[in-house]
Amino acid sequence: MLKIAGIMSGTSLDGIDVAIIETDRFESSKVEIIDYFQKEYPAEIRERIDKMINNRHLDAGMVLEEVASLNLKLGELYAEAVRTASSKAGLQLSELDLIGCHGQTVFHKPGGSKTVSLQLGSGSVIAERTGVDTITNFRLKDIAAGGEGAPLVPLIDFLLYRSSHSHRFLVNIGGIANYTWLPADCNRRDVRGSDTGPGNMMIDAGVQLLTDGKSNYDKDGAIASQGELDQILYDRLFKHEFFDRAYPRSTGRYDFGRQYTEKMVKEAYARGVKDIDIIRTLTEFTASSLVESFQEELASEEMITLKKSDCLEVIISGGGSHNTTLLELIEKEISERFHNYRTDLISLADKDYSQYDIPAIDADQKEAVAFALLARESIMKRQGNLPSVTGAKNPVITGDLTPGDTADFE
Ligand SMILES: Nc1ncnc2c1ncn2[C@@H]1O[C@H](COP(=O)(O)OP(=O)(O)OP(=O)(O)O)[C@@H](O)[C@H]1O
Ligand SMILES: CC(=O)N[C@H]1[C@@H]2OC[C@@H](O2)[C@@H](O)[C@@H]1O[C@H](C)C(=O)O
Structure with a gap:
């Protein structure tokens, strides 16, 4: 079995969702949520992201510095959120097999094969702070294959909810x-x-x-x-x-x-x-x-x-x-x-959907669980996009892997 932390920060800029799940290595729908944790962005960070994405008051010369700086800072916040979620779940970070982090979308301009999209939250920072193998940048391989890089969750919906x-x-x-x-x-x-x-x-x-x-x-x-x-x-x-x-x-x-x-x-x-x-x-x-x-x-x-x-x-x-x-x-x-x-x-916001034949994943948890499972698909080298949904020419294995450090260095 695999223990995976999925991290989602969505377009609402409300903060960070972490779901720690247990699942097998196969394409199965067997998912158990061990713990779920939500953390609001600190007001200063929310304001900086908001400024960036709404093009407010940013001196043109500062934009790249701000992108680079937020990329690192968000990596720190994501690593911290995983640390908190793990200790809440009674787990050591070393017990996690994998982290899948969507990052914060700061730019997404769809346009078929001309789509551009950017998610911030450095995988290197997350992997360095946690020591856990980390997958980020889930959208770019699909874009490289001619898709819009979104939405990606439909693949996981297919795995979990088909009837x-x-x-x-x-x-x-x-x-x-x-x-x-x-x-x-x-x-x-x-x-x-x-x-x-x-x-x-x-x-x-x-x-x-x-x-x-x-x-x-x-x-x-x-x-x-x-x-x-x-x-x-x-x-x-x-x-x-x-x-x-x-x-x-x-x-x-x-x-x-x-x-x-x-x-x-x-x-x-x-x-x-x-x-x-x-x-x-x-x-x-x-x-x-x-x-x-x-x-x-x-x-x-x-x-x-x-x-x-x-x-x-x-x-x-x-x-x-x-x-x-x-x-x-x-x-x-x-x-x-x-x-x-x-x-x-x-x-899924109603607590009582148990009469339906669907997994026990609540309304606010679903996207974080999806990115944990997309990380599983990536590490197992399975398809992470659906061309019929994103417009890509072909299926791709999505995500950038940054290994956690378990090697013996001399
Ligand atoms: N009690 C509530 N009443 C009304 N709206 C609510 C309530 N709780 C949350 N919301 C809405 O849900 C939004 C956050 O939703 P969610 O976290 O699913 O978005 P996201 O993941 O950031 O976005 P996306 O899925 O597009 O990336 C809030 O900005 C708010 O508008
Ligand atoms: C570029 C980007 O971040 N897109 C998000 C956004 O939030 C909802 C919708 O627009 C969806 O296309 C996507 O996220 C979900 C998680 C997805 O890829 O399925």
Whole structure:
């Protein structure tokens, strides 16, 4: 058996998630979470990343120094987070076989074979501080093979969640939202996946703007629950050029970050739209763009034909699964758009999903577990991408390996 620490820092910039798992060396779905640990970024680090990705106040000459410096600093923070998670799990670092670290995306500009993407968090620092073999930079090999380097989790969704009898959409609502489509009894060539647009990113930015930074997000969807849809803003948001791109597609802050949100919010504000209605509209837009995108995938000719009696399970994870208003809107969209099918919405934020035949991985743990398993696939020299999802020309073994030091030096 292998003990692996998976580390994820997502586009929301909320911090570091570490999952320590036990699994075998095979492509199996046998995963036990030994411990899970979340740590917020120190405010100073969050501010530095935020400045960098939003191009704020950075003297051009300083940009490279800041990239190099944050790469090292994040490596230190990731190593520290693994150390804390291991001791919480009652493990010595030397008992870990492997670390898989996604890093912090600071730039991602998709564009087919012209995609550029950068994740920071040095594997050398992590391996040096922990002594554990460390895999980082999971996206670049896929990009080298002509893909967009994202999303990568669909491969792990395939390994963990495919079912012989249910059709499944797995939807992760982080900063960006993305889905994996697993038709019943699928093989890996049948899997489809794509980013759908913003997850919490525009809602967070809208709340931050309208509260002058006093709140970072719409806790439990409380603000959105009080507002009403503003149709003009809603229609305007759907005119974003992202929605004209072909599937599969990936996105990021470059498309839906603070600058874009600020522009949209200011336009609505100038028309006298109330704060709560703006947040409501951003939430409705997020829900609709998400459900519309997997409806479009289902309608595409490559998809298998579903029988009306088939059950469609929609499994939701990520921080957005805690936003009750967003989930209600997604449920409403699903029942309207998929009224011909039996649908079941399963939120991994609900503690009680045990009646379903799915692994016990909670909403906030799923991506960290996925990067632990992607590290396993890498070290075992197995495929780490799905060309049908990323657009790569071929499957690749993903990730850069930095060995931990167990050699005898003379
Ligand atoms: N109780 C809550 N109510 C509403 N929203 C919440 C709640 N808890 C978390 N969130 C949202 O979830 C976000 C964090 O989600 P998550 O950690 O899944 O994103 P991420 O991993 O950073 O992003 P990505 O998956 O795109 O890389 C927060 O920024 C916030 O918007
Ligand atoms: C470039 C990048 O960091 N993309 C993230 C982001 O966050 C969600 C979505 O956009 C997805 O494409 C991806 O992350 C997940 C973990 C993935 O690769 O599956």
